[in-house]
Structure formats: structure tokens, C-alpha cells
Amino acid sequence: MLDYAKELGILQHVSDEGDFWEKRDLEALTREVGEWNEMLASLAGRFKDAVGDEVLSAIAAFPNFEHLEAAGRGKE
Numbered sequence: 001m002l003d004y005a006k007e008l009g010i011l012q013h014v015s016d017e018g019d020f021w022e023k024r025d026l027e028a029l030t031r032e033v034g035e036w037n038e039m040l041a042s043l044a045g046r047f048k049d050a051v052g053d054e055v056l057s058a059i060a061a062f063p064n065f066e067h068l069e070a071a072g073r074g075k076e
Contacts, residue, residue, distance in 0.1 A: 002014060002021065017032060018032035018033070037059065037062070037068050038068050038069075038071045038072035038075065039072050039075075040057075040059045040068075040072075041059050041060075041062070041065055041068035041069040041071075041072050042068075042069050042071075042072025042073045042075075043072075044057040044059050044060055044065075044069070045069040045072075045073070048060070
């Protein structure tokens with residue numbers, strides 16, 4: 001969609017943390033998203049540990065949440 005907007009001349013600027021717009025590197029984008037998921041899972045797990053099970057987060061529904069949480073905590 002962004003490419004089409006650029007073709008139409010209506011796109012002025014794109015900013016993304018994974019630099020996908022400029023590099024179009026799917027592996028780098030996948031790594032970036034994975035790192036964010038680990039960080040968010042670690043944060044959600046810490047909140048859950050501190051407050052209890054009433055903490056709700058979308059990342060906690062991921063089937064690999066515990067793995068992401070452990071990986072994220074290992075990077076702190």
C-alpha cells in the first residue's frame with residue numbers, strides 16, 4: 001500500500017523501527033519483531049508477578065509466551 005501511495009505521489013515520509021521500508025529485509029524485520037515480542041512478554045510477566053493474574057495482555061495469549069518472557073528477561 002505504501003508503494004502505491006508513493007507511485008501516486010501522496011507519500012511524503014515513512015518511518016519504521018525495523019528499516020523495512022528502505023531495506024526490504026524480511027529477516028531483519030522478523031528479528032526486530034521478535035525482539036519487541038520478547039521485551040513485551042518480559043514486561044507483561046513482571047507486571048503479572050507483581051500484581052497477580054488480573055493483569056491482562058495480548059502477548060500473554062501467544063502460545064510461546066513463556067519462552068518469549070524467558071528470552072526477554074535474559075536480555076535485561
